[in-house]
Amino acid sequence: LISYLEQIDARNLEHIYCEATSVMTVAKGIDAYITAADLFKSISHYKDSQKLEAHCREKATAAARKANRKKRINSTLVLIVIIICVFAVVSELFFVSKKPKKEPLHFEFSISDD
DSSP states (O other): OOHHHHHHHHHHHHHHHHHHHHHHOOOOOOHHHHHHHHHHHHTTTTTTTHHHHHHHHHHHEEEEEHHHHHHHHHHHHHOOOOOOOOHHHHHHHHHHHHHHOOOOOOOOOOOOOO
């Protein structure tokens, strides 16, 4: 009976290990790396799960840094566009008010009976 339970336990551990490895292999974002790390942590005594958990956590941290950097760059670009738009509006208002106003054209017609 103990041998049978050990076999079931080994199969379950291997199943979780394979699932964690698959998630880690295709991971591209923070959530996927954290999911893989959590799976490896649940079987930390099995094979090299501790090492792979640490690896996934490092990848998740790196992905978070990259995402934060992209957010900062996007925020900076939005701010630059807003500044340019404000400058364009202000300069247009300034230069429009400084332009000399044109007098409307007046035409006089006279009909003579010669």
